[in-house]
Amino acid sequence: MTITQLHYVLAIAEHKNFTKAAEKCFVTQPTLSTQIQKLEEELDVLIFDRSKKPIELTDVGRKIVHQARNIVNESDRIQDIVDQQKGFIGGEFKLGMIPTIMPTLLPMFLKTFIKKFPKVKLKIEELTTEEIIERINEGHLDAAIAATPLEDETIKERVLYYEPFVGYIPSSHRLHEKKNIEVSDLEIDDMLLLEDGHCFRDGVINLCKVLKNNTDEHFQLESGSIETLIKLSNEGLGMTLLPYLHTMELNDNLKQNLHHFVEPSPAREVSIIYHKSELKLQIIDALHNVISGIIRGAIAFQNVEIISPLAVKETKRAV
Template sequence: MRLPYVRRQPSAVSRQPSAVRRSPSVVRRPSFTFSIQKMTLVQLEYLVEIAKHGSFSIASKSCFVTQPTLSMQMSNLEKELGVLIFDRSKKPLLLTEVGKLILAQANVILKESRLMKEKVLEYKGEISGQLRLGILPTIAPYLLPLFIFSFTKKYPKVVLKTEELTTTEIIEKLAKDTLDAGIVATPLNEKGINEMPLFAERMYAYVSPKHPWIALRDICLDEVKSGELWLLKEEHCFRSQAIQVCATDEKELEDNFVFESGSLETLKRLVEEFNGLTILPELATLHLTAKQRKLLKPFRKKQPSRQISIITSRHYIKKHLITALKE
C-alpha cells in the first residue's frame, strides 16, 4: 500500500545556518582583497637621482632604465603618498615643498638600508661591496699606482670607484653621502669630518735649470719670497700649502705669479722649459728621472711637510672597507 507523501520538517539543527552547525572553535572570517601600492627602495633611489639631475631623461640613463619606467614609478610613488613630489612645469624639474621633505627622508631610508647590508657583511667578515673614494689631484696620480693593484687583488669582491676632487668637493660629497671616503691633506678641523692619518710627506723646491738657484745645494724658505713661483689654481689646497711654505702673506707673492695650473705635472714642465720654481710634495718626486732630480732642492734648516689622511663623515657606514683600504 502506498503511503501518503509527508513533507519532512527540518530539524532544529538543520534549520540553523551552516556557520552555527560548525564547531564553536572554528569561525569563518570574511575575505577581502586590497590593491595597495607599496613604496620600494628602488623608487626612492629613482627619486634621489631625478632630484639630483632635475630631469627624467638624464636620471633614467643614470639608473639604466627607460624614461617611461622611471616616470611610472614616480607616478606610483606620488599616488601612494597622495602628493606631488616634483613640479613638472619647471625645467629643470624642481621639488615641491613636500617633495623636499620626502627627499630628505628618502636619503635617510636609503642610508639605513645600506647600513643594514654593511652590518651583515661585517658580521660575516666579508670584505665586499662598492667603495666610493675621492682623492686630491695632487695625490691621485702618485698614490693610486702604489696600492690600487695590490688592493684589488687582495679584495676581488670590492669595486673601488675613485674620483679626483678638491678638498671642498670631497667634504661636500661626504656630507651628501655620495662619497664614502676621501684622501686629502690634513688637518682640516672641519665639523662632522673624521680624520685618519696615513703618512706625512715632505715638500721640495723644483727649480728651473735657468734659475740662479740651480747651483744651490738647498734653499732657504725666506729666499723663496723673491723667486718666481708657479702655483696651482686657487681651488687646490696645495696652493695654500705652498704659499705657507714660502711666505706668510699671499699678497707678498702676487707680483711673482706668472701662471696658475691645475696639474703638478704641468708646473714641472713649465719650470723645466722656462724659468722660476714650484713646490712639489714628496709623492710627486718618486718617479723623477736622474736629470729631473738635479732640479730638486730641499729646504734649509726647517723641512716643511704635509699630513695625508683618509677622511670620512662622522657617521660613515663602510667601516670594514675603509679599514681594509687604510691597511
C-alpha cells in the first residue's frame, strides 16, 4: 500500500469516475486503474462498486476512504514540518470565503499579502458556509474566512475581527428619524433579507428572535446580493441590515440612511477556519496576522454582542 494509491482512491471517491480521477491526478486511466486493482487485491476487498453509474463506494470502501483521508493528511504534515523548520511560507493554498465577506475584505488584504508572501499561490473561491465545511473536511480547502462560531468539532476557528450590523433605513421608513436603533425596534416583516443559504441572513433572523410565518398581510422579499437589498430598500420596500464593511463603500447620499445600533452593537464574529489537523499552519498564521492587522484600522468597535450564524438559533455570546 502506498500514499499514491490512497491519493487515487480519494480522487475516484470524489469524482465517481476513473477518467476524471486520472486527469485530476495527472496520470493515465490505465495506470490509475491498475494501482486501484493492486490495492484491492492486497486488501482482498472491493473499494468501488464498478457496476453502478456513477461509480459508488462499497460499505468497506467508505471506511477505507475515511481512513485514507486521515493518512494522506498526516503524510502532508511531514512536508509542513520541514517547511516550518526552514521558515518557508509558500506553495499552493486554497482559501474559501463566504459571499457577504469576500467583496469587502478581499480587496483590503490581498495586495498586501501577495507582496509580503510572494511564494504563496493563493487560490480563492467564493462559497457558502456549508460548502466550506464540506470542502475543508474533504481536503479540498486549506482554510476559509467565515462567520463563526460554527460549533463543528472538525473545524478550528481563529477570530479575525468583530463586524457590527448597521441598519439601512430609507427616508420613508418608520425608523428613519431615529438616530440610533435598538434590537427591539426590528420587525422581521419589514426586513429585506438575503436568500436562504447565506449565514448573514441567519444572523439577522437570530437577531430578530423569530421568523414569523408569511400571511396575506405581509410579503417577504429576498435577494442574492446586499447591493440589491439596498436598491430595494431605496424603493420603499423595507429596511435591511448591512455588515459594517459594506457601509464604507456607500456614497454620501446612501450613508444618510445608515443607522447604528445602541451599544452593545449586534455584530458577527469573522474568523479564519481550518481543519483540526492544522495543515499549512504557517500560511494560516500569515493570513491571520495580515488580515487582523489591516482590519484594526477599519473597525474600532469593541462593545459588541456576537450573533450566532447558526440557522435560526437564539444563541448569543457577549464580548
